[in-house]
Amino acid sequence: xxxxxxxxxxxxxxxxxxxxxxxxxxxxxxxxxxxxxxxxxxxxxxxxxxxxxxxxxxxxxxxxxxxxxxxxxxxxxxxxxxxxxxxxxxxxxxxxxxxxxxxxxxxxxxxxxxxxxxxxxxxxxxxxxxxxxxxxxxxxxxxxxxxxxxxxx
Ligand code: FES
Ligand code: FES
Numbered sequence: 001x002x003x004x005x006x007x008x009x010x011x012x013x014x015x016x017x018x019x020x021x022x023x024x025x026x027x028x029x030x031x032x033x034x035x036x037x038x039x040x041x042x043x044x045x046x047x048x049x050x051x052x053x054x055x056x057x058x059x060x061x062x063x064x065x066x067x068x069x070x071x072x073x074x075x076x077x078x079x080x081x082x083x084x085x086x087x088x089x090x091x092x093x094x095x096x097x098x099x100x101x102x103x104x105x106x107x108x109x110x111x112x113x114x115x116x117x118x119x120x121x122x123x124x125x126x127x128x129x130x131x132x133x134x135x136x137x138x139x140x141x142x143x144x145x146x147x148x149x150x151x152x153x
Contacts (some may be wrong), residue, residue, distance in 0.1 A: 009078025047133030054129025057113035099137035
């Protein structure tokens with residue numbers, strides 16, 4: 001069976017798959033047991049499955065496992081720990097920026113990618129940066145506050 005190797009949250013990871021087009025999301029949640037990335041639409045439209053690939057926010061539901069080979073993937077689990085959360089995670093907690101939490105993975109990962117590109121964004125830049133991440137609970141105001149808080153941290 002073909003084998004694909006990549007960096008995952010700072011460590012080496014190897015998975016085998018008959019299907020070179022198998023979405024990275026399935027590999028992460030299934031074979032590798034990482035449940036931070038969520039399955040929302042499966043079509044690249046909601047952002048719930050977002051991970052960082054070489055530091056860029058990418059939708060893992062539409063990324064074939066063969067295209068992840070040799071790259072560095074970071075999931076929510078790789079950002080921080082409950083004892084030492086990433087500053088974006090800490091800001092989401094401080095602003096209570098979640099209701100059901102389904103979008104939260106994508107919002108946090110997209111925000112980390114955004115702040116890496118634009119460390120001191122305006123509110124408008126944050127709005128634009130997260131425009132493709134959907135929240136069906138209407139938590140947007142708190143999410144925006146959390147990202148602005150993280151940018152000050
Ligand atoms: S589950 Fe990937 S974008 Fe919706
Ligand atoms: S908090 Fe429920 S989808 Fe965003």
